Amino acid sequence: MEKSKLYLILLVVLSLGVSSQQITDSQRLFTIAVSRVQHLHILAQRYFGNFESSLGPDEKRQLNKIFLQDFCNSDYIISPIDKHETQRSSVLELLLVSYRLVESWEVPSRSLAALSRDQISGKLTELKTGLQLLIRTNQEAAFVEGGVALGRFEDYDQRPDQNLRRNYELLACFRKDMHKVETYLTVAMCRLSPEANCTL
């Protein structure tokens, strides 16, 4: 009887230790992932700003109109759309949707000159790996990888200046998705460790 009690206590202590270790690991991984995605978002903003400043105002307006009619490639991924939904989602759900969003940009980011120059694809892969680790530490079930269908980029318009429009849409969607991922990961991190300075 005494022995079993002792074992029980040991088990509890061990599990506490393990879980606390997991928690600190999770915090650390989150911090890294959040900083990486923030960096990516800043880069996305910069790329889009540079691209936009190279356009004339007419071009801008036209492209904007077209962009409104179109959807981003990653729009088929169901993600929280507002603050309420985001806060209602669990950490694991946020991680999963972030993972899918990041993965959906791995291949298209190679096709853009600006993105490929700064090795955006590599950074996305890194971020994806980090998210995988986070997902594993936040769930017991095995994570089913892959299976995310990358939809083809639909061209509604067959106008000759495909390249310009395609670039505009790619950059705008990339920026939007990076902001999404940044927001999801930051909300998840601040929820897990409220003592972390979430103003940073």
Place this chain on the structure above:
Amino acid sequence: SFSSIFTRFYAFVLGLIGTFWSKTHSSLGHRTHLLVFCFAAPLVPHFTECISREMATFSCWWSTGSFQNISSPEDLKVFYERKRYFPGKTDRNECPQYNYLNQECFFDANHTTAWDTYCLELYVHNVTYANEDDCFTLPYIDPPVALNWTLLNLSPSGLSYDVLVSWKPPPSADVKSGWMRVEYELQYRELNSTKWKNLEIQYDPQQTIYGLHVGREYEVHIRSKMKAFVKFGEFSKSIFIQIEGRTSFPVMLALIFGISGIFIIIMFIVVSQHQRLIMILLPPVPAPKIKGIDSELLKKGKLEELNLILSGGGMGGLSAHAPDFYQDEPWVEFIEVDIDGADSSEKEDNQGSDTQRLLALRLFWFIFSFPDDDSGRASCYDLDHPDQDPLIPMATLLPGQPEDREASADRDQTTAPQTWVNTDFYAQVSNVMPSGGVVLSPGQQLRAQENQEDAKKGSKKETCDDNAKDIHFQLLVVDPENTEIKQNSTPSTSPVSNEGYQTVPLQTVDPNPIEEQQSPYILTPDSPQSPPFTPVADYTVVQEVDTPPPSCQSQHPLKSLPAMPVDYITPDLFGHLSQ
């Protein structure tokens, strides 16, 4: 009519200005303001601004333009299209909450989605006024504005001071949950200047302003924006900072003068007392010195004079009558050896004390103490004779020169207190054999044996006998396996003595700890296997000689030339000795 023509002309001009204006500004899709300018048309109702303060709700304000006959609320409607992927391409809805007084349309949280694009339309008198510029995505709308802040740290340092400004994030922005990430930009200026100074954009809700001048008033304000976005919000209300500096000015001046004066005085003192300060702060390291002996003698190797000094004139040769070479250096300390501890244990364990005495305490070559202070004394000394020479511990085997040996032999037999100078206990390798053996030259050992035999014949006190037997060693051949270790306390039985030189097989010195392997020159009394002493393979065993009082003649002095420069004990040897 004239008025209508004028109105149209006015509208035309305005329209021209408007097109130029719109050409230089980008579309709203990623900017804040809705600016609608029509070309050659009256001003139509349009939206002026859309703002979201917390990325969960937003508001849009419209203007009726030049339309005059919009009186009742039913005349104007606001519709919006929102591009959503799943419910279909777009859905068109009416404004959820009108505020006709402010001409504002408010979208609450239920109708706000963060990453969708909104396009607003105005519907007046069954006519829809819409513009591509009226479309925007929520995150790109202006960030919140209102900030609270306080002034904290004031650290005056004379004529200028630093200020730590801190503030809270905008109350509407949910920074705590991570939903929004806000960064800030601080600006400050002197009141009488028009140019604002910008500080770096940062995320911390506090910042230090450096280098504000005492007596001037400053104005500070701040604005915020969402991180990684472009547009800033509006500036907050300003705060004013001023530090009174009249009273502090003369104090600081006086302080500066005082400090510089003190500094000058200190420099003066340092310069004038240069030498003394050097002596106090950096005293010369006392080199080992023998009292009464000029170190130059040692360096030059003048053995005869040295022997003369040490032995000459009896006991007091060195102590009292010898010229004091160091009288002008009062700080010179002569390190003295204390051999009382070794002596007390001598009777108990002759063999152990042998080694102990020899190696533990008496092998400080730089220690020559003389019986004026705490001099170590051998047991056979008479305590009534304070001037007797103490045991002089050192003995080394150095290649003796025949003439000196003989000379010292003569002297030994004639003069009672026989002193010798041995300043080193490193052996001198005189030859290296092709087989790898090393030839050391233990010339003094021969001398030791001769003297001992002579001394034995001579009369000696009983008390000295023990000492005589105990305190001498001989060089022994030692193998790594310690098979050939011999100890000889009587010279006659020593097989080695017949040889002039001994070959010592080269032994690799392993850096093993003492416990594992008997280092050749470690003698631990309690080691069972090894003899009381293990002679050094690479170095010779030091031989101990003491200068007996006139009645003790059993000791056999050894002499060695200080052919090698006086040296120190190696650290490992010292460590072993101190065990």
